[in-house]
Amino acid sequence: MSDLVIVARFASRPEATVAQSLLRSEGIETLMPEFNALLADYDPSMMEHGWRLLAHKDDAEEAQAVLRDAQMEI
Template structure:
């Protein structure tokens, strides 16, 4: 077999295996190196240069092209993005909000134990409306 060329480096072995699966789906043989060392001693990952993904030299150019492809348009067309809107004013400027958190804190200070009667939801930054999606 021809010599191997490192086409990518990853901090975690699972990332390297995802990339290896992508390359193999394109017919490019790929090999993951140093995954066991990083699994046993993850602090060595940066010192060793991470988990290496290698391919035969004759497939290196195609491997770089496959790994650098941008699939974001395919993902966007597959999954329609749902943008949450305020039910009161229709604004899209929303933030996660916990209603009743301040009252729960006061009860905790006064009684010495927490009563969890707060609600998680979204709040509109424009009109202040709160709801639970």
């Protein structure tokens, strides 16, 4: 887990899921630690840091560039 870094944070689960799908389509694997943890027993205080996307540190810059480019296209 020490090779993982946060590449993005999102205010909502749908936003994070779309970003994760975009990165996966570019060949960048990510992990969203909060994805399943909050489904069963939602506690808003657990989300003070938002939905995090983690990627391997070697892929972090590319992942952030992909997400930045996607925002510019909106």
